[in-house]
Amino acid sequence: MKTKRLLMLVGSVCLAVMLALPLVASCGPAAPEEGAEAELEAKLAAEKAKVSSLEDEVADLEDEIAGLRAPGEVYKWRLADEYGAAMTSWCLDPLIADISDMSGGLIKIEGYASGVLVPDDQALDALDKNIIDMARTASAYFADKMDTAMLNCLPFIWQDDVECEILLHKLGLEDIIREGYADLGAYYLSESMSGPYYMLTNTPVTCIADLQPLKIRATATNTPWLAELGVSSTYYPAAELYTSLSTGIVDGAIYGGATDYTDLGLFEVATYIIKPTVYNPACDLYLVSLDLWNSLPKNLQTILTAAGRKSSRFIYNEFQRREIVDLAAAMETYGVTVTHLPAEDQALIFQAADKQWDEQAARSERTARGIEIIRSWHEILRGS
Numbered sequence: 001m002k003t004k005r006l007l008m009l010v011g012s013v014c015l016a017v018m019l020a021l022p023l024v025a026s027c028g029p030a031a032p033e034e035g036a037e038a039e040l041e042a043k044l045a046a047e048k049a050k051v052s053s054l055e056d057e058v059a060d061l062e063d064e065i066a067g068l069r070a071p072g073e074v075y076k077w078r079l080a081d082e083y084g085a086a087m088t089s090w091c092l093d094p095l096i097a098d099i100s101d102m103s104g105g106l107i108k109i110e111g112y113a114s115g116v117l118v119p120d121d122q123a124l125d126a127l128d129k130n131i132i133d134m135a136r137t138a139s140a141y142f143a144d145k146m147d148t149a150m151l152n153c154l155p156f157i158w159q160d161d162v163e164c165e166i167l168l169h170k171l172g173l174e175d176i177i178r179e180g181y182a183d184l185g186a187y188y189l190s191e192s193m194s195g196p197y198y199m200l201t202n203t204p205v206t207c208i209a210d211l212q213p214l215k216i217r218a219t220a221t222n223t224p225w226l227a228e229l230g231v232s233s234t235y236y237p238a239a240e241l242y243t244s245l246s247t248g249i250v251d252g253a254i255y256g257g258a259t260d261y262t263d264l265g266l267f268e269v270a271t272y273i274i275k276p277t278v279y280n281p282a283c284d285l286y287l288v289s290l291d292l293w294n295s296l297p298k299n300l301q302t303i304l305t306a307a308g309r310k311s312s313r314f315i316y317n318e319f320q321r322r323e324i325v326d327l328a329a330a331m332e333t334y335g336v337t338v339t340h341l342p343a344e345d346q347a348l349i350f351q352a353a354d355k356q357w358d359e360q361a362a363r364s365e366r367t368a369r370g371i372e373i374i375r376s377w378h379e380i381l382r383g384s
Contacts, residue, residue, distance in 0.1 A: 072297070077109045077133035082120045082284065085113040090318075091192075092136065095311035102303045109134065127289045128185025135287045136192055139177075140221055147364040148180030152191060152283045154360065155225055156353045157374050159280055161193055161316050167377055176370040177285075187293040190308030193281040195319030200261055201252030202245055202270040208345045211274075214251035217241060222254050222278065224359070228352035238264060245269045254278055258327035259319065267330045273338045276346050281316050350378075 079096070081088040092111040099107050118126040123135040124142050139149040151173060158164045168174040168191055178188040205211055211231050218226060218233040226233045236244050244250045246269040253266070261267055286308045293301065330336040341349070354375075361371035 072106055074105065075107045075133075075292075075296075075300075077107065077292075078117060079109050079111045079134040079136070080117040080123055080126065080132045081111055081136045082114050082123070082138060083136075088113040091311070091315050094314055095307060098307045098310060099304065102307060103300055107300065107304070123287070124181075124184055124186055127287055130289055130291060133289050133292055134189075136284055137287060138284050140219065142184075143221075146180045146184055147367050148177045148370060150221070150360055151177050151367065151370040151374075152285065153221060153279070154353070154357060154374075155222055155278050156276065156350055159277060161281055161313075163377070163381070164191070164193060164281060164283065167374065171373050171377060173370055173373050176366050176373075179366055181287060182290060185290050186287040187290045189286040189288050189304060191312050192284040192286055192308075193312045193316035193319075194284060195259060195281060195316075195323055196257040196277045197254060197279040197282050198257065198277045199252055199254050199274040200266060200270045201272045201274060202248075203251055204272055204339070205252075205274050205341075206339060207342060208348060215249075217244060217250045217253035217255070219254075224356045225349065225352040228355060229348065241266060242269060256282075257319070257323050258330055259322040262326045262330060267334045267336055271330075271334050271336045273327075273336060275338065275340045276349065281319070286311075 079092065081092060083091070088111055096109045096111055099109060114120055117132055120137065121141040123132070123137045124145065126132045127135060139151075139153050142149040152168070158167060168177075174188065174191070181188045199205075199216065201214065201216075203210075203214070205214075208229055208231075211229065214231065216226060216231060216233045217236050219235060223233050234250065236250065238255065241250075241253055241255060242265055245253065245266060252270065252272075252274075255261065255264075255266075258273075261270075288304070296304075327336070327338075340346075357371050357374065361368045
């Protein structure tokens with residue numbers, strides 16, 4: 001009896017299944033519309049491309065992280081400075097320590113004072129020939145060799161450190177300067193800001209007319225604008241400035257700021273500071289052998305750039321501190337006075353300098369671009 005009932009139940013289930021199959025078939029998914037499959041495949045390909053791009057970016061980041069973590073080649077460099085041993089020490093020791101610390105000891109630099117490794121005016125050739133690895137030097141040494149050399153040391157292009165950094169870093173002036181150095185086998189790393197440069201005279205000066213009968217000690221960089229104003233100039237080395245001023249061979253000098261004049265004892269024989277400031281700050285620069293720079297991984301290039309800019313700021317701040325202290329001492333001890341020429345005379349000075357800028361702009365297409373950056377900044381800031 002039980003067997004009969006079981007057979008009847010199985011039969012009923014089979015019948016139900018047979019009846020349901022046509023219904024199931026009729027309720028299945030519809031055949032895809034024409035073109036839908038191709039559209040989906042295109043979307044899938046696009047998503048795969050995105051994934052591939054992200055995978056490449058991840059791989060690049062992993063390589064960079066590995067470069068930071070993994071021990072690499074240790075670079076041992078020699079840095080030639082343009083200054084004497086005392087200044088080389090306080091200026092460059094912090095830079096050298098920062099580069100070593102930031103690179104995890106991968107870059108070791110030994111600094112050498114002026115003339116120890118190469119003559120100061122031959123630093124660029126020495127970098128190109130890989131005789132030295134790095135240098136702190138002055139663009140004026142290379143003005144005859146390179147069109148963009150003077151773009152960071154033209155008179156009156158900036159009047160404080162903020163203007164200097166905006167022009168170089170934000171407005172692209174340093175990129176143009178860098179192009180010129182690359183042509184001669186060196187990489188322009190960063191500026192090295194120092195103290196102000198202004199005129200010191202042994203007779204009172206309140207206007208340009210007072211300047212015109214005088215003879216001023218100046219380098220070739222400042223001779224053109226002085227001549228444009230009708231002021232004669234000549235050059236004497238720093239070691240001869242005290243004698244030249246005290247004996248009346250010259251009546252004034254453009255050599256530096258209060259600290260520089262104090263170091264040479266010049267406030268003993270000349271007590272009149274004349275402004276506007278010719279350079280504030282004056283700008284040296286850090287150069288690296290281009291071959292060596294190109295061989296470095298990106299993380300070490302970034303470290304060197306950051307360290308160079310930090311050093312520039314450190315040196316500038318120290319010069320500013322010394323300027324304040326030494327100027328106050330000179331005023332108290334020697335009765336030094338500071339005279340700001342009238343606004344109309346300052347405008348004439350800037351116009352004279354502008355003609356000097358014209359000469360630089362005419363040197364090449366890229367120096368013209370550099371001068372345009374400087375002039376645009378002056379129009380924004382001073383309306384001139």
